Amino acid sequence: MFNEISVILKERMEYLEKIDLADRTDGTPRNKRLRQISADTGKFLSLLSVNLPEGEIIEIGTSAGYSTLWLAFAARETGRKIKTFEIDPDKVLLAKETFRIAGLEDYIELIHGDFFDxxxxxxxxxxxxxDAEKEIYERCFTEIAHKIVVNGLIVADNAIDQYEGVKPMINTATDDNRFDCLIVPIGNGEFICRRK
Ligand SMILES: C[S@@+](CC[C@H](N)C(=O)[O-])C[C@H]1O[C@@H](n2cnc3c(N)ncnc32)[C@H](O)[C@@H]1O
Known part of the structure; x- marks a missing residue:
């Protein structure tokens, strides 16, 4: 899967990585920063999502599509499709560009709007x-927990670097007997919930 990343795709990923890095120091307002996952986290998501049960594959918080690309590698491998939600119009434009350049549009449905709608x-x-604002994580969990199929997964980003923000979701999910949960120390910390 990772050996089949084309030169064009690699270039787009590097382009987004550079914008993301610059965003963190050049005064770009927080809501306009790309705030992407690390490449290691991306690989981890690909590996986790290549062997899933039946059901929808969704992403909450597309930004410019960097994390979606990693999910799309697995989707291409398995002939599935990702639904990804992004509320910010400028980021939707960037994500559209990313998916077009990457040639992965067939595996991605980009939805411009508020996930809760x-x-x-x-x-x-x-x-x-x-991977959206941490204030909405617990509500996202509550909205989708009953729809997760057996052996299905919820993976939430920033479980270590923004632990306090993610904590309400971590507590709710950990107390929910339908799930086995674990924080994995990769990237910014991934909180994984597996439906029993
Ligand atoms: C941390 S960034 C996502 C980064 C992206 N997953 C990546 O690694 O490339 C969070 C994104 O969530 C979006 N967002 C926040 N609340 C949202 C909502 N309710 N529905 C859809 N998108 C939302 C923000 O606009 C922002 O672009």
Missing amino acids: YSAQLGQIAFCFL
Whole structure:
């Protein structure tokens, strides 16, 4: 999977990595920064999502599509499709560009809007990557927990570097007997919930 990343795709990933790095120091306002996952986290998401049960694969918080690309490698491998949600119009434009350049549009459905306006319409979910504002993590968990299929996963980013923000979700999920949960120290810390 990782050996099949094309030169064009690698270049787009490096381009986004550079913007993300510059964002962190050049005074770009927080809501306009790309705030991407690390490459290691991306590989981890690919590996986790390549062997999923039946159900939707979703991402909450697309930004410019960097994390979506990693999920899309697995989707290409397995012939599946990701639904990714992004509320910010400028980031939607960047993400569209990313998916077009990467040639992975067939494996990605980009939805411009607030995730909560769409969550009720979702069917059974096999995988959710949660990477939006930390204040909404617990609500996202509550909205989707009952839709996660057996052996399905929720993976939430920033469980270590923004532990206090993610804590309400961590506590709610850990207390929920339907899930086995663990924080994995990769990238910014990934909180994984597996539906029993
Ligand atoms: C941390 S960034 C996502 C980074 C991206 N996952 C990556 O690694 O490339 C969080 C994104 O979530 C988006 N967002 C926040 N609340 C949202 C909501 N309710 N629905 C959809 N997107 C939302 C923000 O606009 C922002 O672009």
